[in-house]
Amino acid sequence: MKLVTRAQWGARDYRTPNGATPYSRARRGVKLHYLGTEFADRTHDRCGAYIRLLQDQHMDGRGWSDIGYSFLVCTHGYVYEGRGLKRRNSANGNTTLNEQDYAVCLLVGSSGRTQPTDEQLHGARDAIEHCRTNGPAGDWLGGHRDGYATTCPGDAVYAWAKKGAPRPDDGGSEPETPATERPVVDLSKLIAAAKADPPKKGTPVSYPGTKVVEAALVAEGLLARSLADGHFGSATVDAYALWQRRCGWSGDDADGLPGIASLTKLGKRRGFDVKE
Incomplete structure (x- = not known):
């Protein structure tokens, strides 16, 4: 997840006591939102300023204690921290609805840019999974219009x-990939590499299949391209653990060491086969 923290986007301090109100129970799930106004896409270097503008509108225009959403997702797939995982949002319509679900807003409008980009959908999915894994939030998923009279989050979202x-x-x-010329990753050799390969660049790579898996993790947005060096070091272990959690595993089942089920699923998505 390409998370932009409040400090990184330059958020104002929220007002207390209301802005500091914590959730009193686990969330049922996540409600999606859109802007409900005209929205013009912009280059990513201007997205932070737009989030700050929204916060000003919510705090100064509506009198809220902070930006209303839990998280916001720009068209470039970055997830901006709003009230985050612990502080109750104010975007779902009333206190009961705010308490019930997280509020994730996709930066698209009712006119102008109305269709989310692929990058944005990936980012929104990341935000949903972040809420479910770390919130905690249940599996329920819907829109602002569920249980509240509004057109939000728009028909597309x-x-x-x-x-x-x-x-x-x-x-x-x-997705299915043609079976011809697909690389094959040996699970036992990959695990051995994960336990043995040093993270230092320039040292020999014990198993070339590591590069295949790292390329898949890069494609999933879980590993920086600069860290895909063929070594199953700590960065790759952390990235693979994120993949395992994305697949629904947790605890010891998401320790960053590949298993047959998670590796097969990654290979099916990213064009390689697995053998044990």
């Missing part, structure tokens, strides 16, 4: 939510 918010490259199912 709402239809995506009702499909379960699939990542845009799979449409809700695993």
Whole structure:
């Protein structure tokens, strides 16, 4: 997840006591939002300023104690921390609804840019999974209009939510890749590399299949391209643990060491086969 913290986007301090109100119970799930006004896309270097503008509108125009959303997602796929995981949002319509679900806003409007980009859908999916894994939030997913009289989050985002918010490259199912010329990753050799390969660049790589897996993690947005050096070091372990959590595993099952199920799923998405 490409998270932009409040400090990184230059958030104002929230007002107390209301802005510091914590959730009193686990969240049912996540509600998606849009801006509900005209929105023009912009280069990413201007997105932080737009988030600051929204915060000003919410605090100075509406009298709220902070920006209303838990998280916001720009068209470039970056997830901006709003009230975050612990402080109750104010975007869902009333106190009961705010307490019930997180509020994730996609930066698209009712006119102008109305369709989310693929990068934005990936970012929104990352935000949903972040809320579920670290919130905690349950599996329920919907839009602002569920239980509140509004057109938010717009037809495009709402239809995506009702499909379960699939990542845009799979449409809700695993993509198939032609079987010809697909690399094969040996699970036992990969695990051995994960336990043995040093993280230092320039040292010999014990198993070339590591590069195949790292390339897949880069494609998933979980590993920086500069760290995909063929070594299954700490950065790759951390990235693979994120993949395991994305697949629904937790605890010891998400320790960053590949297992047959998670590796097969990654290979099916990213064009390689697995053997044990």
